Amino acid sequence: MxxxxxxxxxxxxxxxxxxxLYLAYKDPRVPWYARVFAAVVVGYAFSPIDLIPDVVPVxxxxxxxxxxxxxxxxxxxxxxxxxxxxxxxxARDAKDRPVNKVAAVVVLAIWVALAALAVWLVARAF
Numbered sequence: 241m242x243x244x245x246x247x248x249x250x251x252x253x254x255x256x257x258x259x260x261l262y263l264a265y266k267d268p269r270v271p272w273y274a275r276v277f278a279a280v281v282v283g284y285a286f287s288p289i290d291l292i293p294d295v296v297p298v299x300x301x302x303x304x305x306x307x308x309x310x311x312x313x314x315x316x317x318x319x320x321x322x323x324x325x326x327x328x329x330x331a332r333d334a335k336d337r338p339v340n341k342v343a344a345v346v347v348l349a350i351w352v353a354l355a356a357l358a359v360w361l362v363a364r365a366f
Contacts, residue, residue: 257312258285260331264319267327274318281311287347 258281264270265278285308292299316324 254309254312256328256331257316258282258308259334260324260327261312261315261319262286263327263330264315264323267323269323270319274315277311277318278315281308281315283342284308284311284347 261278262282265275265282270278292302319327
């Protein structure tokens, strides 16, 4: 298997894992701290807007390649294995996956605030 195929396979598995976390954070058998952390990871992963836009060279893909997989790995360690196994199976069988619009609004608000701060600093300097 070539490097492109391995990367595609890894990306598909990551999508299933993120959706399994989405299902797990709604499960009452998961501890509250794991639910909160999983919700944050899922919200960011499903957000259509990245904290670091992909157009920024190198750094734009940092969240996709490092932050999301790291967050998923940490969340998985917090979830009871039986619950995670059930959620993984449901995730593999699922057809539709959600898009988190709340997370998109939060990320967009951060970018607007940073842009406003930049304009204010430039205006103040002149």
